[in-house]
Amino acid sequence: MNSTLKSAWYTIGQLTDIPRLGAKVVTFHGQPIAVFRTQTDDVFALNDLCPHKGGPLSQGIVHDHKVTCPLHGWVIELDSGSATAPDEGCSHTYPVRVTAGKIEIEIQNMAVIEPNTETLST
Amino acid sequence: MTQTHSIPPEKPRLILIGNGMAGIRTLEELLKLTPELYDITVFGDEPYANYNRIMLSPVLAGEQTIPDIMLNDDDWYDRHGITLHKGVRVERIDRLTRQVITADGGSFAYDRVLIATGSRAFIPPLPGADLPGVVGFRSIADIDTMLKNCREDGHAIVIGGGLLGLEAAAGLIAHGMNVTVLHRNSNLMDRQLDPAAGRLLEKSLEERGITIRLNANTQNLSGVDYVTGVTLTTGEILPADLVVMAAGIRPNIDVALNSRLYCEQGIVVDDTLQTYDPKIYAVGECVQHRKQCYGLVAPLFEQAKVCANHLAQFGIAKYGGSMTSTKLKVTGVDVFSAGEIHAGEGHEEIVLADAARGVYKKVILRDNTIEGAVMVGDTMDGAWYFQLMRDKTDVTALREHLLFGQAHVGDAGHGAKARVASLPDSAEICGCNGVCKGDIVKAINEHKLFTLDEVRAHTKASASCGSCTGLVEDLLASTLGGDYSVAPSVKSMCACTDATHDDVRAGIYRHGLQDIRAIFGQFNWKTADGCAKCRPALNYYLLCAWPETYQDDPQSRFINERAHANIQKDGTYSVIPRIWGGVTSPSELRAIADVAERYKIPTVKITGGQRIDLLGVKKEQLPEVWRDLSAAGFVSGHGYAKALRTVKTCVGKEWCRFGTQDSTSLGIRLEQRTWGSWMPHKFKIAVSGCPRNCAEATVKDLGVVCVDSGYELSVGGNAGIKVRVTDFLCKVATEDEVVEYTTAFIQLYREEAHYLDRTAPWIERVGLPYVQRRLIEDPVGRTELAARFRLSQQFSQTDPWAERAAGKESHEFAIPLELV
Numbered sequence A: 001m002n003s004t005l006k007s008a009w010y011t012i013g014q015l016t017d018i019p020r021l022g023a024k025v026v027t028f029h030g031q032p033i034a035v036f037r038t039q040t041d042d043v044f045a046l047n048d049l050c051p052h053k054g055g056p057l058s059q060g061i062v063h064d065h066k067v068t069c070p071l072h073g074w075v076i077e078l079d080s081g082s083a084t085a086p087d088e089g090c091s092h093t094y095p096v097r098v099t100a101g102k103i104e105i106e107i108q109n110m111a112v113i114e115p116n117t118e119t120l121s122t
Numbered sequence B: 001m002t003q004t005h006s007i008p009p010e011k012p013r014l015i016l017i018g019n020g021m022a023g024i025r026t027l028e029e030l031l032k033l034t035p036e037l038y039d040i041t042v043f044g045d046e047p048y049a050n051y052n053r054i055m056l057s058p059v060l061a062g063e064q065t066i067p068d069i070m071l072n073d074d075d076w077y078d079r080h081g082i083t084l085h086k087g088v089r090v091e092r093i094d095r096l097t098r099q100v101i102t103a104d105g106g107s108f109a110y111d112r113v114l115i116a117t118g119s120r121a122f123i124p125p126l127p128g129a130d131l132p133g134v135v136g137f138r139s140i141a142d143i144d145t146m147l148k149n150c151r152e153d154g155h156a157i158v159i160g161g162g163l164l165g166l167e168a169a170a171g172l173i174a175h176g177m178n179v180t181v182l183h184r185n186s187n188l189m190d191r192q193l194d195p196a197a198g199r200l201l202e203k204s205l206e207e208r209g210i211t212i213r214l215n216a217n218t219q220n221l222s223g224v225d226y227v228t229g230v231t232l233t234t235g236e237i238l239p240a241d242l243v244v245m246a247a248g249i250r251p252n253i254d255v256a257l258n259s260r261l262y263c264e265q266g267i268v269v270d271d272t273l274q275t276y277d278p279k280i281y282a283v284g285e286c287v288q289h290r291k292q293c294y295g296l297v298a299p300l301f302e303q304a305k306v307c308a309n310h311l312a313q314f315g316i317a318k319y320g321g322s323m324t325s326t327k328l329k330v331t332g333v334d335v336f337s338a339g340e341i342h343a344g345e346g347h348e349e350i351v352l353a354d355a356a357r358g359v360y361k362k363v364i365l366r367d368n369t370i371e372g373a374v375m376v377g378d379t380m381d382g383a384w385y386f387q388l389m390r391d392k393t394d395v396t397a398l399r400e401h402l403l404f405g406q407a408h409v410g411d412a413g414h415g416a417k418a419r420v421a422s423l424p425d426s427a428e429i430c431g432c433n434g435v436c437k438g439d440i441v442k443a444i445n446e447h448k449l450f451t452l453d454e455v456r457a458h459t460k461a462s463a464s465c466g467s468c469t470g471l472v473e474d475l476l477a478s479t480l481g482g483d484y485s486v487a488p489s490v491k492s493m494c495a496c497t498d499a500t501h502d503d504v505r506a507g508i509y510r511h512g513l514q515d516i517r518a519i520f521g522q523f524n525w526k527t528a529d530g531c532a533k534c535r536p537a538l539n540y541y542l543l544c545a546w547p548e549t550y551q552d553d554p555q556s557r558f559i560n561e562r563a564h565a566n567i568q569k570d571g572t573y574s575v576i577p578r579i580w581g582g583v584t585s586p587s588e589l590r591a592i593a594d595v596a597e598r599y600k601i602p603t604v605k606i607t608g609g610q611r612i613d614l615l616g617v618k619k620e621q622l623p624e625v626w627r628d629l630s631a632a633g634f635v636s637g638h639g640y641a642k643a644l645r646t647v648k649t650c651v652g653k654e655w656c657r658f659g660t661q662d663s664t665s666l667g668i669r670l671e672q673r674t675w676g677s678w679m680p681h682k683f684k685i686a687v688s689g690c691p692r693n694c695a696e697a698t699v700k701d702l703g704v705v706c707v708d709s710g711y712e713l714s715v716g717g718n719a720g721i722k723v724r725v726t727d728f729l730c731k732v733a734t735e736d737e738v739v740e741y742t743t744a745f746i747q748l749y750r751e752e753a754h755y756l757d758r759t760a761p762w763i764e765r766v767g768l769p770y771v772q773r774r775l776i777e778d779p780v781g782r783t784e785l786a787a788r789f790r791l792s793q794q795f796s797q798t799d800p801w802a803e804r805a806a807g808k809e810s811h812e813f814a815i816p817l818e819l820v
């Protein structure tokens, strides 16, 4: 068992598992990642941590390509993870794609501790 | 088929004539709506980018400098791709060939024109008025002239004792000049103040060394190649090194007249700010709308917003005119005026005059609503009177205390903070976010903030609980002067729309709108999905309008209402089961204890509302916790919801030696009738068994105090951010009547309050007499309200916890998928 830098696509479920203007949480090594679906079926993934005080963005109200954090109302851009002005801060984003109705997320350059990650990404 | 390169279609060209406050504000609003729509060119005959004209007074007084008051520098125009021609005067518009013609002979084709040429100082046609050393008070150039001619012990004459004249006088005295104000009339600021107020103002200006000459008419100005004196009609000659003409302003309509656009006093526009030529719009002081010209920025900014909406081709906003209020920006001299200043027929006056303290307040009423206010010396409550005036609030219930100010009518703890201007910079204004006065003033100056929303965005002050909103507004007013503090007369719901809460509520019924998207369409929402402010409000309005058919939209609910539990700072949730009337039993307590142990719930707390809170539950555990609580007979306490919270009771007649009625069971009965109903905000009830009032009924949204002969009902109390004692509504004899009045009151509140209004601010807005009219004087209306409430309860009294324990919305509570 060794620690390497890896990048892999993970399937996290069907697009239709997430309501429009809603989100779903997945975790990667304990780190929560929020996956959002917009009204127009665009999908975005970012760390489920608000750059303000770590609020769970997945629980916020989604509008256009933005989410309003439930704790103190910062508005975060889903594509860049950045807070909208005048607030400043950024949450890490992940590449996502929808293939045949399935949502896939790419996790890059993470120190992967467990072996055989690929086999799990069905 | 061959592919040809398509030339991008040329953008329509928009030309703005007049690089001042109203014109540029319109462009800012337009860029917010449609940043790319036009190719924009701006002409301004002043050699500067856009500056804050209002601040010329502090610049003259030496309190600010020209760089301080720039609003948009050259860089701003560049960034937005706007071509700015500084120092270029426009001569006319050739409407046939659609070209704007400049004084230097240039011509520029347009698709739309916006005229915002402002106004100019009125220089009375007196002999000598054209001598050097005679200036208006309008522009940076005027200030330059004044400052050049300022010298200690020199003589400055200001012609005109209105707002501008007095600010000029105060500025010049700061430079050590001898300043005399000549005023034609017998009292200063006669358009804004009555004689008594004028006299007090005169006194405090004279104390600062300004000489005031009333009833003084000028005959001519003398001097050979420079002004040296002013001759009055009495023959008296006053020496002068500088003469400031502040005898009024006139709309600057030269361009419009040269272009043969229809003008009266100003350029005539309709409610969309369009002139008689549909390709040409006009905003600002040069405009005449419904026979009215304005000379303050607040109404011009409202015009700007509406005009931008039409330039952006949204075509829905309407400008209906503005009410204005005036404040004098002379440090230490407080003057406020709004609306009527003299009582006419059908008016009543309430006056408070305290000459020793230098305080004068007058409020003019018609049919118990405020139509005007004049204040000198203590203007703290100006914004409050103005608000009551715009909302046409029935002030019958406030009358006795009206002149003592808002601090005396229940704004406990805040009125006393008073005089925000005199607080030190380190004073904390916003307790939620720890923002001090100094931070706010700095942000206002550095970021050129004009509105409460901008201050909220930049400093977070007043962005949380909102109790410091009044203080922040006062800071805006004292930092910027003028009536910035004043919100526009009609507030749109949020930045997504120009529609107000009332527009939307009426529109839902009128057009039979059945879902949120239909509202977006009907009112041309500017955003695709609305935002976190408007969507929850719309969802509520629809639920309230169509209780039988509307499908709740969970994605438009704040997380607490979506998850039916309160989110905590660490992302866990709290669970508060309903404990009817605060009465529980050993078996219920045992069930709660079991749940707490079974799910290792870290904190169990008795709440301030006679219930028990289980804190620190993980979201995915919620359905299980609820299932176990349901099994023990509990339903949701809605501690997370804009809905009925608690009905607090005392022990009452059953045990208490003073109890007059069975307050406990009445409370339980009320709670069973009213739980589950969605409301504009949370709603709390209490029933006390006697006037000792142990259930604190007089600070609830609805309070019942039992007395020997029946039940006293009172409404609109609040013990939260801003403590407000309830207003007495009426006394009834039976429990059934208590239920009828309570449910009718709730329904009235549900149907008419704005989303996020507790009952207290709602009643302050509409006035208690209105509520009395609907509930007491109109018994048929009251029973109908109660019946509508009963109907809606048929659809909302289901326990959301039991439903979710049985699997509803299961995706909301799914265990996160672990990617490994």
Ligand code: SRM
Pocket (backbone or CB within 6 Å): B566, B567, B568, B574, B576, B605, B606, B607, B608, B609, B610, B611, B612, B613, B637, B639, B645, B646, B682, B684, B699, B700, B717, B718, B719, B720, B721, B722, B758
């Ligand atoms: C739990 C409790 C404190 C406690 O430990 O006792 C509480 C907790 C919260 N209160 Fe409260 N309030 C609690 C009793 C009160 C009371 C006292 C009362 O009801 O007798 C008041 C003053 C009375 C009143 O409402 O007029 C009170 C006035 C507020 C306010 C200010 C409301 C206002 O209109 O001024 C807020 C903010 C808001 O609602 O926007 C608030 C908001 C909150 C929130 C919901 C803040 C939030 O959005 O997260 C807190 C949720 C914590 C949680 O997850 O449980 N809480 N809150 C009390 C729950 C009572 C219950 O059984 O349901």
Ligand SMILES: Cc1cc2nc3c(=O)[nH]c(=O)nc-3n(C[C@H](O)[C@H](O)[C@H](O)COP(=O)(O)OP(=O)(O)OC[C@H]3O[C@@H](n4cnc5c(N)ncnc54)[C@H](O)[C@@H]3O)c2cc1C
Pocket (backbone or CB within 6 Å): B017, B018, B019, B020, B021, B022, B023, B043, B044, B045, B046, B053, B054, B055, B056, B057, B088, B089, B090, B091, B116, B117, B118, B119, B137, B138, B139, B164, B167, B252, B255, B283, B284, B285, B286, B294, B295, B296, B297, B298, B300, B329, B480, B481, B482, B483
């Ligand atoms: C000293 C002072 C203090 C004030 N204090 C307050 C206050 O406390 N509160 C308040 O609400 N209001 C106050 N005002 C009024 C406020 O400044 C005006 O209401 C506001 O500036 C009007 O905006 P506007 O765009 O209509 O006109 P302006 O801001 O005057 O802009 C018009 C611009 O158009 C230019 N222009 C005119 N004709 C042409 C042309 N043919 N070609 C090119 N350019 C042209 C002008 O030079 C000017 O730059 C004050 C005004 C002054 C002068």
Ligand code: SF4
Pocket (backbone or CB within 6 Å): none
């Ligand atoms: S429980 Fe209420 S008073 Fe206590 S911190 Fe939370 S909101 Fe503030």
Ligand code: FES
Pocket (backbone or CB within 6 Å): A050, A051, A052, A053, A054, A055, A069, A070, A071, A072, A073, A074
């Ligand atoms: S944690 Fe997101 S806004 Fe504060």
